[in-house]
Each structure stands twice: as C-alpha cells, then as structure tokens.
Amino acid sequence: MSTPPDSKTAPTAAGEPKQHLGMIFGALIMAMLLASLNQTVLATALPTMVGELNGVEHMAWVITAYILASTVMMPVYGKLGDMFGRKVLLVGAIAVFVAGSVLGALAQDMNLLIAARAVQGLGGGGLIILSQAIIADVVPARERGKYMGVMGGVFAVSSVAGPLLGGWLTEGPGWRWAFWMNVPLGLLAIAAAAFLIRLPKPSAEGRGRIDYLGMALLAATTAAIVLFATWGGNTYAWTDPVILSLMAGAVIGAALFVWVESRAAEPVMPLLLFKNRNFNLTTVAGLAVGVMMFGALAYMPTYLQMVTGFGPTEAGLLMIPMMGCMLATSVLMGRRISATGRYKQIMLVGTLIIGLGLGGLSTIHADTPVVLVCIYLGVMGIGLGATMQNLTLVAQNSFPLRFVGTATASSNYFRQVGATLGSAVVGSLFASRLTSELASTLPADAASSGASGGSLTPALVTSLPEPLHTLIIEAYNHALIPLYLWIAPLAIVAFVLLCFVEEKELATKLER
Secondary structure, eight states: OOOOOSSOOOOOTTTOOOOHHHHHHHHHHHHHHHHHHHHHTTTTTTTHHHHTTTTTTGGHHHHHHHHHHHHHHHHHHHHHHHOOHHHHHHHHHHHHHHHHHHHHHHHSSSSHHHHHHHHHHHHHHHHHHHHHHHHHHHHHHHHHHHHHHHHHHHOOOOOHHHHHHHHHHHHHHTTTTTHHHHHHHHHHHHHHHHHHOOOOOOOGGHHHHHHHHHHHHHHHHHHHHHHHHHHHHBOOOOSHHHHHHHHHHHHHHHHHHHHTTTTTTSSSSOOGGGGGEEEEHHHHHHHHHHHHHHHHTTTHHHHHHHHHHOOHHHHHHHHHHHHHHHHHHHHHHHHHHHHOOEEEEEEHHHHHHHHHHHHTTTTTTSSOOOOHHHHHHHHHHHHHHHHHHHHHHHHHHHHHGGGGHHHHHHHHHHHHHHHHHHHHHHHHHHHHHHHHHHHHOOGGGGGGGGSSTTTOOOHHHHHOOOHHHHHHHHHHHHHHHHHHHHHHHHHHHHHHHHHHHOOOOSSSSSOO
16 A cells, blocks of 8 residues: 655755755766766667677677676675765766776777777766765755656757767767767766765765675676576577576576675675565566666667668667657656655556557568657657656665665666666577578678678668668568567566555655
C-alpha cells in the first residue's frame, strides 16, 4: 500500500544560498554534459571510423569498452566519495577522461581506439555518479526532482546533440575531432568543479579501509558478464569452452564478491542496500531500462545512414524528436514531482511508453517514411524522460546521506550493466546477423566492388550500383530491426516491478 506523500510545497534546499546552489549545479551540468556527449557523439561517426580503421567486426567494442569501464568504476567512485568527499574525485575523474580523449584522437588502429575508449570510461564513470551524489549532498529529496529533471534533460540534449555534432565533425574536420573537442571542454569542467563547488566535509564515521578486493572482484565479474554477452554466438559459439568459462567465471566471481562484501569493513557495495525493497525493485527495473535504451538507440544513427542514405549530420538531426520529447518530459515530470511528491505513477506510465516506442521501431523498413521513424523515436523519448532520473531519485530517498553516493552508484551500476548487455548483445547479434545476411545475399563478385569485409562505410554503400546497394540496405534492415521487438517485453518486466514500489514520502530536509 502506497504512503501518500505530503502535497504541500517542500522547503528550499536546506538553507543553501541560491547563488551558491546555482554555481554548484552549473558546474555539475558541465561535468554531466561532458560524459553524456561522449556516450553519443561517436554514434554517427562510428561507421566511418571503423571503415577507415578496417574493423567493422570490432564495431560493438567502441561502444562497449567505454560502458564497461565506466560501469566498473561507478561503485568505486560512489563509495570513495562517501568516505573521503566528492570534489577532488570529480576533478580527477575529469582529468582521466580528458587523457583518454587525447589517446582516442591519436589512435591509428582499432585496438588503440578501443583502449582509449576504456580509459575514457575509467574517468567517465565518475562524472555522472558524482554529479548526482553532489546534488543529493545539497538538495533535499523533495526539491531534488526538478534538479534531477534538468540532469535528465542533459542526457536528452546529448542524445541528439552528440550524434549531430559527431556527424558534422565527421563530414568536416574529421572524426578525430570528436575526441579533441573534449580537451577544452574538460579543462573548463575541471575549473568549474575546482572553483565553484563547495561541499560539507564528509563524516569521519564512514572512513575505513578501502575495499580493494571487493573492487577487483566487481571488475572481474563485470568483465566476464560483458565478454560473455559480446562474444557469445558471434566470435565464439555459445557452447565454446571460452564462453562456458566466462559464464562460470561470472557466477563464481559474483558469489565471491557477495562473500567478500559480507565481511569487509567498508564494502564497495554494502549488502544492506539489498535489504531495501524499493532499492531492489528500482535497480532491476533500471537494468531493464538500460538494456532497452542502449540496445535500441546505440545503432539507430548507423542504421539511418546505411539504409536511408542520409549523411552523418542528417542522421543526427533525425534524433531530435527523441531529444525534444525526453527533455520536455524529464523537466516537466521533475517539476511535478517536486510540487506533489508523487512519482510512482509517472514511472509506471513511462515504462509502458518505452515499450510502445520499441514496438514501433520494430516495424520500420527501408521504405518507411522518415516522419514515422521520428514519431517512434519521440515516443521512446517520452518514456525515458518519465522514467530514468526518477529511478535514481527513489534509490537516493531510500537511504540516509551517509550512503547516498553508494546507493546512487549501485543503482546506476546495475542500470549500466543493462546498458552494457543491451549494446553488447544487440551489437553482437547485429554483427553476426549482418555477416550472415551479406554472405547469403551478395553475389560472389561483390568483393571487387568493395561491398564485403570490414570496410563498409555509408559513403561506399551509397556509391554502389543499384542491385548491390539494395541488397546491402536490405541486409542491414533484416539484421537490426527485428532485434527491437525482441527487447520490447522488458518494458512489461520493468512495469510489473515498479508496481510493487512503496511510494515513500520524499525527504524535505537534509539529515546529515
């Protein structure tokens, strides 16, 4: 039975001066924009990048490497922030991210590019987590809804601005500038974090020995899960000893991790989190949302370029309906939650709308009107805007401030595991299905036209003679689009889970 929250307007952020709060929020938006842009800016540049570096078979890893590294680091940043403070960690995370960007700009082959993306992820994992946790340090949960709504809006803007910017850079100065642009932005974010953010000192109560063993086991287990999802059925058969070993390693690693965390003085992911019903329900629902979001959207700009013939810039522009709907919904629902204290029904409706969007995307074809594709993307944007940031808000509201970083990081960790699995599984299935489609449909002499192997680019596909061009775009459509229908039932799973969330009153003051 839900507990009706107080309908009265919540007080402002616990005495924080509005000017100071505004400066903190501005600095955090800068850090989140840097991280969220990086998750999407390569979407339209990806086909050209892997074509130039001759590595289409490794395309999924350009996305997966970043998500994997950032996912592993999320609980680490969350716990260390609770123990020692978040400001210095945030500055360090931005610096690591910028270093990875420089490596990516200089990469000359796919291995170096994937390594650079992993370094970026080591820093990027802290940008979002620490930003969300810092807001929880200075704004009560009841008022936090509108701030979290704006933060959700940052992801919405990046979901379109990233592909659009990536397309413009690819067609202009070159895709390497998608990495170089992070250097001035990163230096500006470091300056903003260093000079604008002032936070209360963390309590000495939680300071203890760092859980190095737990962190190592978490990293190893997460890597085994992602490699299992990425290689299974593609690089290796599902029954191959490598895949079976990874599966066994993930299970053993998870069991050892639970055992270590139950005995650690300051566990990186305290087991007490999982005694909270709302945390468990929103965490699993967040994992499902992560699978749907990244599984569906990671390859949509690539599909639009290959199948419709649009350039990278046009493909980025076609994502605007999703961005606009997600931005508007995120901000409006955040303000509504701050005004009313009610959030459960908003999340429930949001999950169903995500499923409707995926169902629509699963029906598109090479000759589907572009306006219809935009409508389906807009529907997904509405669902994501009503759901994502509210899952984090519920997790934060379930624990006292001493655990807010750990709770935020753990919730986002499982959502990112879903994102990793979504992009890895969809990418793996897409690549294997595309290879099979091309092998079965292309004529034997297609290689002489450049229409085979790992060097297909949108420009090359457009330049091919009509019979080959049609065969390739049909192969792309048959390889990717059915996968959207396969993951749509996860919306029902998330809906059912959120039905059991207890709608607790959002805190109106900060209890330190």
